[in-house]
Amino acid sequence: MKIFIKFDFTQFCSRILDEKLDELNIKYRMLNFGEIEFLEIVSPEKLKAFDLILKQYGIEKIENQKVILVQKIKDSLIDMVFNADDTNNVKSSVYLSEKLGHSYGYLANLFSEVTYTSIENFVILQRIEYAKSLITNTDFSLTEIAFKLQYSSVAHLSTQFKNTTGITPTTFQRIIAKRRSLKNTKE
Structure with a gap:
């Protein structure tokens, strides 16, 4: 079961x-x-x-103010990606500025300074992680996943997925299906 x-x-x-x-x-x-x-x-x-x-529990106390704000940025972005309402298509720049009370330029510069990557890249990584989770744990089609993650098309999702993971979402689906069938035959 x-x-x-x-x-x-x-x-x-x-x-x-x-x-x-x-x-x-x-x-x-x-x-x-x-x-x-x-x-x-x-x-x-x-x-x-x-x-x-x-x-x-993998939780640690943060004391550096810059690191604290970067963690707030990450937490906000993860919340935005994983808990987004399908009808709420707000840009991450607007979302962060309103939620954290700083200009997006300041937040983006600080994020890049501390993490050595951009907010946009972090959002893409989170969206792809969520896509992998949806592929693994649901029966959603790629069209439904693209819509849920607010991609303009399945092709856009597929391009970002492949650029991030090295494989297409369809290939990822096949791998997951193969693992499930192998696991079921062993049981």
Whole structure:
């Protein structure tokens, strides 16, 4: 038996943070996604314990302001790609400027300075990761996936997919289908 699971990354991380901060008896409040304000002075021992707990989940505390803003850019873009409404076709530049309260030029320059890639490339990578997930975990056609990811056409999706992964989405579908059939014959 196989099931497919969809999860809300934001809710997942927030739940972990809530549980672990409560376990450590630290008074806090969530400001935004990825932002916590401690409402009391926290001992170095509790902070160290909190850091160790977070690392178990692949979460780390960020202290450099530039890195913090770049992480907010990444989180916002991932949220934009993975939780986009099919009818909401807003440009990433407008989305980021409105969400983070900075000019797109500033955000793009900072992102490139810290990550050595552009926001546009990051968005493409996220869209292709989502396309791979949809191909692997759903029965959507490439047309439906292209529409969901707001590509102008299947050809546009296919071009970006091949440029990013080295194979076409159709080839990727065949590989996934072959793996499934091999797995089913072994069971």
